[in-house]
Amino acid sequence: MFKKLQASWNKKGLKDRKYEFLFEPYDGDEIVVFDTETTGLNPKIDNIVSIGAIKIKGNKILTNDSFHILVIQDRAISSESIKIHQIRNCDITEGMPIKEAIDNFLDFIGNRKLAGYYLEFDIAMINRYLKPMYGIKLPNQQEEVSAIYYDKKIARIPQGNIDLRFDTIMNELSIPKLQGHDALNDATMTAMMYLKLKYSKQKLN
Numbered sequence: 289m290f291k292k293l294q295a296s297w298n299k300k301g302l303k304d305r306k307y308e309f310l311f312e313p314y315d316g317d318e319i320v321v322f323d324t325e326t327t328g329l330n331p332k333i334d335n336i337v338s339i340g341a342i343k344i345k346g347n348k349i350l351t352n353d354s355f356h357i358l359v360i361q362d363r364a365i366s367s368e369s370i371k372i373h374q375i376r377n378c379d380i381t382e383g384m385p386i387k388e389a390i391d392n393f394l395d396f397i398g399n400r401k402l403a404g405y406y407l408e409f410d411i412a413m414i415n416r417y418l419k420p421m422y423g424i425k426l427p428n429q430q431e432e433v434s435a436i437y438y439d440k441k442i443a444r445i446p447q448g449n450i451d452l453r454f455d456t457i458m459n460e461l462s463i464p465k466l467q468g469h470d471a472l473n474d475a476t477m478t479a480m481m482y483l484k485l486k487y488s489k490q491k492l493n
Contacts, residue, residue, distance in 0.1 A: 301423035340471025358383035
């Protein structure tokens with residue numbers, strides 16, 4: 289009941305009716321896994337530098353149906369941020385403005401469920417722009433990959449200390465690391481995690 293009230297209140301704030309489709313029930317079998325690269329870890333003040341997303345249909349990753357954009361910045365990216373995501377100021381000169389990037393992202397995800405690693409942060413970064421632009425927060429259903437991993441792991445070792453670091457989960461699930469650290473590769477690796485946790489019969493140690 290509370291979630292329905294939240295969704296209803298969220299929809300009332302929508303400023304552009306062309307995005308009403310985000311609130312429609314989804315009856316397909318696709319999920320979008322996405323990731324953002326940012327100038328920092330504070331959604332209130334930091335900016336999105338890049339967005340990467342890829343679709344899953346059933347138990348398959350749709351490698352030919354992906355999304356990857358760079359975002360033009362209104363100020364120089366700090367050297368500290370560049371060390372993390374390796375996106376330089378010269379790399380984004382042919383990127384797109386943030387409003388265009390958000391619009392394209394919304395069209396790509398539609399009303400599908402969203403999945404990701406540390407998804408709460410990526411959702412907060414999108415909402416940082418979406419709220420002032422269109423008066424809403426992302427209404428899509430969400431699924432956190434590390435939470436799926438935790439639930440499977442804690443069932444085997446109830447008193448254990450579960451390591452939820454990205455590389456730890458990758459290694460535990462024997463998932464190959466893609467070359468190049470960018471939002472799309474991170475989203476793709478997260479999609480592989482998601483499928484293995486959902487469909488594989490592999491037992492976690």
